[in-house]
Amino acid sequence: MxxxxxxxxxxxxxxxxxxxxxxxxxxxxxxxxDNTAAAGKTFNLDYAPHQGMFKNSGGEDFLDQIRYMHDQGFRSIEDNGMLGRDTAQQNKIGELLAKLGMRMGVFVIDGGENWKVSLTTGKKEHLDVFLKACERSVELAKRVNAKWATVVPGFFERNLPIGIQTGNVIDALRAGSEILEKGGLTMVLEPLSDTPELFLRTSEQTYEICRAVNSPSCKILYDIYHMQKNEGNLITMIDRCWSEIAYIQIGDNPGRKEPGTGEINYRNVFKHLHNKGYKGVMGMEHGNAKPGKDGEQALIKAYRDADNFL
CATH class of the missing domain: 1.20.5 (Single alpha-helices involved in coiled-coils or other helix-helix interfaces)
Structure with missing residues (x-):
């Protein structure tokens, strides 16, 4: 040639x-x-949407939304206000989750004082409200097979030294843990960034309190959005607090919307959690960046993209 x-x-x-x-x-x-091609395929991590996140695609009824979530590959849900639902609705949700093979993520142990001066004060009236809410939460957990519930100790008590406030919180959480242990429920303490008035602000502070309470029913809820705002250094702090972290929530910053809408490298964070062997729920505690069905499809695509780390 x-x-x-x-x-x-x-x-x-x-x-x-x-x-x-x-x-x-x-x-x-x-x-x-492509969401259509991936629909129904489970994710590498167990992301949990909440009510309203897919109302345009799944319908107004929460049960229909749960079915839609399952069809898109999600295998858990969250419902902060579950404790406030009537018993019949709680039972329906629990039955549907069991039928679909889905997990119940966190609900909030809220006796009505989560955003007030409360457990930091050491006052009996606040402790009684908290312990009663713990008892109600154990009963709820049986209906929906819940394993975790969020606890927020409340605001600072400015008239008391920080060490005394910390001691008061530890005492209250120990009492709550005794109730929750019997029901197989774990309270997950959530440090927040919503206002500087909140007592619990950082992961290392929460780690210290969990170690002091010393109960399997008192662990950390590491909300990546709040921790990016309050302390940053996400992967390092996750590693340092790992023994006490039982639950993780998601939200990009700024904006508190889905991964990819802010500054956090969620694909790297998710890969790190996967490599550490995390098998827990990843609560999607954020809003949708865009409205309507298009926004809901964009949200699903954002999770498919961030979850594509293998």
């Missing part, structure tokens, strides 16, 4: 291979980010 002919045929073959390979790569990329 003449050299000119050989080069010509080789070039055509190379172009053909590049064209085919490029088309294949594009097809694979499209498949990896």
């Amino acid at each position: 003449e050299r000119r002919s050989f080069l010509h045929q080789s070039t055509l073959a190379g172009i053909s291979a590049l064209t085919f390979g490029g088309a294949t790569a594009l097809a694979g990329s499209a498949k990896g980010t």
Whole structure:
């Protein structure tokens, strides 16, 4: 074969291979980010939406929304206000989750004082409200097979030294843990960034309190959004507090919307959690960046993209 002919045929073959390979790569990329193709496929981590997140796609009824979540590959839910639902609705939710093979994430142990001066004061009236809410939460947990419930100790008590406030919180949480242990329920303490008036603000402070309470029913809820705002250094602090972290929540910053809408490298954070062997729920405690069905589809795609770390 003449050299000119050989080069010509080789070039055509190379172009053909590049064209085919490029088309294949594009097809694979499209498949990896297309919600329709991925619908029903479970994620590498167990992300948990909440009521209203898919109301345009799933319907107004929460039970229908749960079915829609399952169809999109989600295998857990959260419901902060579950304790306030009537017993019949709680039972319906629990039965549907069991039927679909889904987990119940956190609800809030809220006796009505989560945003007031409360457990920091050491006052009996606040402690009684908290312990009663713990008892109600154990009963609720049986109906929906819940394993975790959020606790917020409340505001600072400015008239008391910080050490005394901390001691008061530890005493209250020990009493609550005694109730929750019997019901197999774990309170997860959530440090928050909503206002500087809140007593619990950082993961290391929460770690210290959990170690002092010394109960399997008192652990950390590490909300990535709040911790990015209050302390940053996410992966390092997750590692340092790992023994006490039982639950994780998600939200990008700024904006508190889905991954990819802010500054947090969620794919790296998710990969780190996966590599550490985290098998717990990942609560999607954030809003949707865009409205309507298009916004809901964009949210699902954002999770598919961030979850694509293997």
